[in-house]
Amino acid sequence: MGKLNGIQKRGRKKHVNRYHSLYLTVVLICFSLFISIAIASFDYRKVQDQLRLNHENEIDMIGDTVVQSLHTIDQVYKITDETTANKMEENTAILLEHYEQNPFFGEWDFAQLKKQFGMDIFIIDDNNIVIHSSFEQDLGLDFDECCGSFGKRLHERRISGDFYHDGMDIHQATGEIKKFSYMATPDRKYLLELSASLENDNIFNRFNFLETIAQLEKDYAPIHSIHVYSPNGIILGYTDKDGKSKEVLDDMRPVFLEARRTGEPKEAVRTEEQGIVTYRYIPYVADADQELPMRRIVEIVYNEAELEGLLKFYRDEFIYQQLIIVIAVILLAIIIGRLIAKPIHLALHDSLTGLKNRAAFEMEIRKRLSRKHEHVALMMIDMDNFKQVNDRLGHAEGDRILVETAKIIQKVVGDKNVVARIGGDEFVVVYSNVTREEQTKIASSLIQKLNEVYKELNEQLHAEVSISIGIAYATNNEQLETLYNRADKALYCAKENGKNQYRYYETTMNAY
Known part of the structure; x- marks a missing residue:
């Protein structure tokens, strides 16, 4: 029987450790993934923004180059x-x-x-x-x-x-x-x-802005075409095979006129055979000091295919990085979880029964006492005459009885309430929002079920192993120490009045 109980105890410990190892692993995975993905996403967003900024700066630079070329030749003509x-x-x-x-x-x-x-x-x-x-x-x-x-x-x-x-x-x-x-x-x-x-x-040949434009069109892949227009929308330096000029596209003319009217760059998107392209119109005044300033509009037609290609490349790279991160984080979390789950579990749990220990009990009850509108009750359980078990049957049998007792207490009070072993044969239970009637049923059930467990033991030892219970309800803003003392006095009263019973704290017990 003792050997079987030992096997059951080890099995229960192994199950608990596995649970906490799994719990810790999941927490580590979630936390690590959140941090890793957040950082990677932030970096990816920065890369996206930088690529778009570089693309925009490139188009701006091309526009500035054309305008500067026009300005140069205008100034040269003005002088020479x-x-x-x-x-x-x-x-x-x-x-x-x-x-x-x-x-x-x-x-x-x-x-x-x-x-x-x-x-x-x-x-x-x-x-x-x-x-x-x-x-x-x-x-x-x-x-x-x-x-x-x-x-x-x-x-x-x-x-x-x-x-x-x-x-x-x-x-x-x-x-x-x-x-x-x-x-x-x-x-x-x-x-x-x-x-x-x-x-x-x-x-003109020395400062030919048309050659500058042709070179820009050649050097920059996103550029479809660059033209310089008169205010009336006629392209400078362009003559078709019939010797006629070419005007701004009809559907782009409203954008062209808006740029001319406001003196600010304007853009519009247009779908063409080669895909979606953007038309940008940049106003330019040749010489504001002239009697009749020469106004021109620079048109830059460009696509974002190169930009989209780069964004897709970095997007795919980001996805691959995330897959690697996920795999690495899961593996690392499993390793770390297995390494530290047991020490963490032992730091907060009783090594014999698997219940929470005193440290975990104090953290839990302090947390509950700090909550508003939560009615907390503390039940203290002490085994009567347990010393006789250890003295007559040995500590191994005593450990078995403690494990069995812990199991019964946990089963009766339920998983919603916190059970802890805080001493050799001392247990506590922390309740929230439990009525006195419900508490009485729990206490009575505990005494009854444990008496059944101890019956054979008592016959063997000719002893009276049982439990005594003390119960106290927390008042508003009550500290752990005062609640603990009141529950302890109720327990002392139960023992003094014959053991194997429960008592609720009353003010008259302060004399003990």
Whole structure:
């Protein structure tokens, strides 16, 4: 019988240790996974943000490079284009002489004049309409209708009668980059306009922003195209096979106009054959100090395929890292759990019975006493005449009786209540929100069931092994020490009055 009980005791200990080992392992796994995944996720988010920032900075840098290239050539022309401007003024003077000799433009040989000047000639009437030109495609062009405020500026130049020349500009019909000059006839009826191509000019070739754009398109994979537009939406330096200019896309024009109106970069997304692309429009003012500042809009069309590829690469890497982390954490937690579960368990549990020990009991009851609206009761159990068991049958049998007693107590009081062994043959039970009637039933049941267990033992020893019980209910804000003392006095009273019984604490017991 003793041998069998020893085997049962070892089996019970092994089960408890396994439970706590499993519990600790699960806690370690959850905690470690939370920390590891949180850190990895934070790092992954930082990588994502950095990739997007790098992509955005790259697009910004490309835009800045184009704007700077435009600014450079504009400044160079501002300083060095006197030769072209002087030549245009000389040619204009020849046209004025020609006008004084023959004011009938229909009789002029514009083709011959173009050949002579190396420039196109345009005659603009007082309604700002091109009525004669060496470039026939522009006949009928209405500056008031097509060019907004520039039409007003032409009226002012006509009234002034002075010679004007602008910086680098665009020929609307062809998109060719040119320089334009204007001067009114003496009768102020007409404006004589000349246009000189800059695309074969030495200065333009040296500071060619179109070459800069082509190089950027080549060097940066996300870039589909870069164009520079006039305020009217015509691409500078672009002429199709028919010699015509190209305008901003119809569905992008609202974004283009918004960027022109606000003076701030604007973006829109568009689905094309090659996928989803973004159109960014960056406004640029060539020289705010000029009489007529040249306004342009830089268009950058780019995709995020490279960015998405990098994000996918790091996302896959993140997933692989998480799998490795999960496996490593689980293995590590199992190892650590097995190594420290037993010491932790023993630190808070009685090594013989598997019940909680005094340290665990005190932590638990202090925690319950600190809670508001929780009615705590303490039951103290002491075995009567247990010394006779050890003296007559030996400590091994005494241990068996203690284990069996602990088992009965735990079974009767239930798992919701805390049972602890705090001394050789002393046990305590901590209750929460249990009525006096329920407490009485528990105490009576304990005495009855343990008497049945001790019956054979008492017959063998001719002794009276039993239990005595003392019960005390905690008052508001009561400390552990005072509650313990009151339960102890109730226990002492039960023993003094014949043992094998229970007693509730009463104030009259303070005399003990």
